[in-house]
Amino acid sequence: MSKLHLVFGGRVSDPQTLDFSNPDALDVVGIFPDYASAEKAWRGAAQRTVDDAEMKYVIVHLHRLLEPDLREGA
Secondary structure, X not given: OOOOEEEXXXXXXXXXXXXXXXXXXXXXXXXXXXXXXXXXXXXXXXHHOOOOOOEEEEEEEHHHHHOOOOOOOO
């Protein structure tokens, strides 16, 4: 199975949390086949909003959600 990664972001109520203020307005950057390409997309999105402390972008390891019982590297 591919190690898919989702990159998305949005406005958070507190920059130290992942409590997104308006889930309907999330910016879905995309789904990527590996961590390196996801990280590159995440950096680009995060850098575009660097001056806005309430904007946060994250990388979600979709492969871990799809098959949580598989050990990493197995």
